[in-house]
Amino acid sequence: MSAWKHYNPVPIIHGPGKLNELPAHCSEGRILLVTSAGFTRRGVTERVQKLLGSERVSVVDQCTPNPDLDDVDELTIRCRTHQPAHIVALGGGSVLDTAKALSVTIPHEVERPLQASFRDQQASPWMSHIPVIAIPTTSGTGAEVTPFATIWGGKEKKKYSLAHDRLFSHCAILDPELTVTLPEDETIYTACDAISHAVESLWNKHRTPLSVCWASASLAHSLRALPEVLKTPADVRARANLQIGSVLAGLAISQTRTALAHSMSYPLTLHYDVPHGLACSYTLPAIARWLMHRDQVGLNDCAEFMPQVEAVLKRVQVGRRICAYATEEQILALVPEMRTVGRSDNFGYSVDDADLEALVQDALADKADG
Numbered sequence: 001m002s003a004w005k006h007y008n009p010v011p012i013i014h015g016p017g018k019l020n021e022l023p024a025h026c027s028e029g030r031i032l033l034v035t036s037a038g039f040t041r042r043g044v045t046e047r048v049q050k051l052l053g054s055e056r057v058s059v060v061d062q063c064t065p066n067p068d069l070d071d072v073d074e075l076t077i078r079c080r081t082h083q084p085a086h087i088v089a090l091g092g093g094s095v096l097d098t099a100k101a102l103s104v105t106i107p108h109e110v111e112r113p114l115q116a117s118f119r120d121q122q123a124s125p126w127m128s129h130i131p132v133i134a135i136p137t138t139s140g141t142g143a144e145v146t147p148f149a150t151i152w153g154g155k156e157k158k159k160y161s162l163a164h165d166r167l168f169s170h171c172a173i174l175d176p177e178l179t180v181t182l183p184e185d186e187t188i189y190t191a192c193d194a195i196s197h198a199v200e201s202l203w204n205k206h207r208t209p210l211s212v213c214w215a216s217a218s219l220a221h222s223l224r225a226l227p228e229v230l231k232t233p234a235d236v237r238a239r240a241n242l243q244i245g246s247v248l249a250g251l252a253i254s255q256t257r258t259a260l261a262h263s264m265s266y267p268l269t270l271h272y273d274v275p276h277g278l279a280c281s282y283t284l285p286a287i288a289r290w291l292m293h294r295d296q297v298g299l300n301d302c303a304e305f306m307p308q309v310e311a312v313l314k315r316v317q318v319g320r321r322i323c324a325y326a327t328e329e330q331i332l333a334l335v336p337e338m339r340t341v342g343r344s345d346n347f348g349y350s351v352d353d354a355d356l357e358a359l360v361q362d363a364l365a366d367k368a369d370g
């Protein structure tokens, strides 16, 4: 029997219309609203500004997919003049990651904290932070309840991870009404990310009794809700279940982190802009088969879910979708970059390049079915 501990301090508020409770969580001081241009175009940014009192709010709406290290350092310098007491993050995973990074870089004494921390390898104790109210508008990231933020080094084609307890949100507001207009492709990719989080938490060497409960409940929600949402996109109840699946997976990986499928995904996103949820889910059935042939015990916690996971991934055609971004040869050429510390080694079973090649080939063989 192994020892374990659990810590997640994020209050979660869930339900239709709960966005209206936002002012109660940032009643004083200036507010930095971090979002993307789409929300400004659709009038959501203005709605949030009015809710909070427009004179208190500064808006940053240039967040783009996969936040770039240099862009976030530039934003940090610009946003310091606002002196925000709170940051409101409204958007998908990239918006949440950008906001969480800003929450520790804005108060930092170094001018370009991410450059210093990741490229110059200077120790960066994140000594203080600005509280973040996270309002996810996709169901997949889980970033609203994790102490991590992913930052991408576009110049050097490298993925970095900020990880610190100060990156836990002050609170998470999950309003399923904000997710009903999410287009089909984004709904699929983000749900695939949540499914991948849950599976990767279940076969993770850091899994605990609690993370197993959360990840199992997550899969039960996501695998049922995704087909319902694809059939009836405006169904708020189904959207709410997909959102619950996502936050439960987020809680699970907040304890375990992710594992091999995520590690194998990062070079695809860095080199070929493959959407994160697609890149980290297409290998799941192949990894499960690999595991089954070596150690059935390692698969036990997720074995019951894998047939349904595989069926859902086939239904949304992850294999066909991957091949629209890169050829098998191009993906196989990335094998040397597919192992990352803190991800591939969470899997609990060492893999070499030959294993990774076999996994990619097996995963892409599924495309015929997809």
Ligand SMILES: [Fe+2]
Binding pocket: 193, 196, 197, 262, 276, 280
């Ligand atoms: Fe992910």
